Amino acid sequence: MKIPVDIEKYKDDHPEDVKKAIHFAIILKRNKVISVGYNRLAFPHGGKFTTHAEDAALKKAGKRARGAIMLVFRIRRKDRSIATAKPCYTCAFLMARAGIIHVIDLYEEMNK
Secondary structure, three states, rough: OOOOHHHHHHHHOOOOOOOEEEEEEEEOOOOEEEEEEEEEEOOOHOOOEEEEEEHHHHHHHHHHHOOEEEEEEEEEOOOOOOOOOOOHHHHHHHHHHHOEEEEHHHHHOOOO
């Protein structure tokens, strides 16, 4: 599969509070990017939690996610290389509920 996304532009697009790697989720529909999400820390009401990349991308896409494809990958901070990323069970459930029809691990796709 040809990936219609320039991954290089995401290699430096991340918050500084991420220590080792940043996870990305890109939602594609008809070979166009409709949403991009990445993991990040949030501090609501004095607490702290992490937003997963898949959840962030789905929230941005809204109803447009139905029938789309999601690319998942992570970028190591140390050398900016692409690594494998697997959605957690909660994110997998959210993707199914949103109507994502296919999930592609970009690292595995690039190394076939």
